[in-house]
Amino acid sequence: MSNDQKGDREKNRVIRVRQRAIGRELRRIYDNVVKESVPDDFVALLQKMDEREEDREDESEER
Amino acid sequence: MTTAQPGSAKPAVPKAEPDGEFKAGLLELIPFLRAFARSLCGNPDIADDLAQETLVKAWQSRATFAPGTNLKAWLFTILRNQFYSDRRRAWRQAPWDQDAAERIPGASEEQSWAAELSDTARALSSLSDEQREALILVGAGGFSYEAAAQICNCAVGTVKSRVARARKTLLSILEGSDPLPATGSDVSDPTTDIMAELDRLAPGTAHSVGGKLKKIVSE
Numbered sequence: 001m002s003n004d005q006k007g008d009r010e011k012n013r014v015i016r017v018r019q020r021a022i023g024r025e026l027r028r029i030y031d032n033v034v035k036e037s038v039p040d041d042f043v044a045l046l047q048k049m050d051e052r053e054e055d056r057e058d059e060s061e062e063r
Numbered sequence: 064m065t066t067a068q069p070g071s072a073k074p075a076v077p078k079a080e081p082d083g084e085f086k087a088g089l090l091e092l093i094p095f096l097r098a099f100a101r102s103l104c105g106n107p108d109i110a111d112d113l114a115q116e117t118l119v120k121a122w123q124s125r126a127t128f129a130p131g132t133n134l135k136a137w138l139f140t141i142l143r144n145q146f147y148s149d150r151r152r153a154w155r156q157a158p159w160d161q162d163a164a165e166r167i168p169g170a171s172e173e174q175s176w177a178a179e180l181s182d183t184a185r186a187l188s189s190l191s192d193e194q195r196e197a198l199i200l201v202g203a204g205g206f207s208y209e210a211a212a213q214i215c216n217c218a219v220g221t222v223k224s225r226v227a228r229a230r231k232t233l234l235s236i237l238e239g240s241d242p243l244p245a246t247g248s249d250v251s252d253p254t255t256d257i258m259a260e261l262d263r264l265a266p267g268t269a270h271s272v273g274g275k276l277k278k279i280v281s282e
Contacts, residue, residue: 015234022233023202025183030203033098042093045115049122050086 085125088134089118095204099139102199103146105188113149117142136206139214143196186236194229197222202230 096117100110120141121128128137187195193215200211201222208226212219 018234018237019230022183022230022237025181026187026198026203029181029184029187030098030102030199033101034094036094036097038093038097039111042111042115042118043090045118046086046089046122049119050082053082 081130082125084130085122085128089121089138092135092138093118095135096138096142099142099199099204100146102187102203103143103192103196113142113146116145116149120145133210136210136214139200139204139206140216143214147192182237183233186233189236190229190232194225194232197225198229198233201226 093114096114097111100114100117101107104110104113117138121138124141128134187198190198196215197211200206200214201208204211206214208219208222212222215222
């Protein structure tokens with residue numbers, strides 16, 4: 001194997017190692033947000049939308 | 064937050080049981096919506112607004128969701144469309160940036176948050192929106208190229224090349240140890256030219272993103 005080829009293989013290896021590290025870091029950034037506790041207003045929002053729907057149903061049943 | 068949205072907002076026929084299931088599905092996926100929104104916006108407050116808008120829109124359009132299909136991908140598609148339509152609106156309203164920055168209560172928190180960001184997170188902000196979303200979906204969100212293509216409304220090959228280019232750009236940014244550009248503004252002035260010359264002479268001291276860095280990598 002020529003020195004050039006060795007150099008290329010080493011360069012590619014370094015790139016792969018660094019890409020893997022970046023990949024891990026990307027997942028860490030994303031997962032950190034996933035792991036955060038969901039702010040209360042999110043759950044409240046869903047609850048509100050659901051209840052509004054139920055109210056509407058009740059009204060139509062009464063009529 | 065606005066709830067009046069153009070497009071698919073269509074009142075669904077209320078049915079108690081499927082709605083309950085749908086709601087449970089939404090609840091379960093909120094953390095992922097927040098993570099995807101954060102990676103698109105950068106700003107945590109704006110990201111949470113976007114994620115909430117997505118919930119409202121998803122709820123209004125729930126009749127159009129086919130049960131048994133991928134709810135996460137369906138929600139991510141709504142979130143992404145919302146992101147781009149919000150931004151188009153923002154661009155039409157000229158002084159949006161300044162006003163919004165003053166109105167957001169957590170603006171100073173955001174700055175300290177930004178200061179703690181890892182190099183990778185800051186490098187992410189230098190990517191184009193298209194490259195960033197493709198990379199996040201595939202590289203962090205665990206989506207297949209096919210699912211990511213569906214979410215981004217483009218061809219599978221396009222996603223693949225965006226991910227590849229994003230990886231290459233991130234790598235080249237992180238290899239240059241100099242401070243990253245605070246914003247994506249490309250200013251052409253004599254200093255930039257000097258920096259470009261320095262970059263040419265000493266690869267690894269890159270001061271801006273883009274073609275210049277690609278050149279360095281290929282050298």
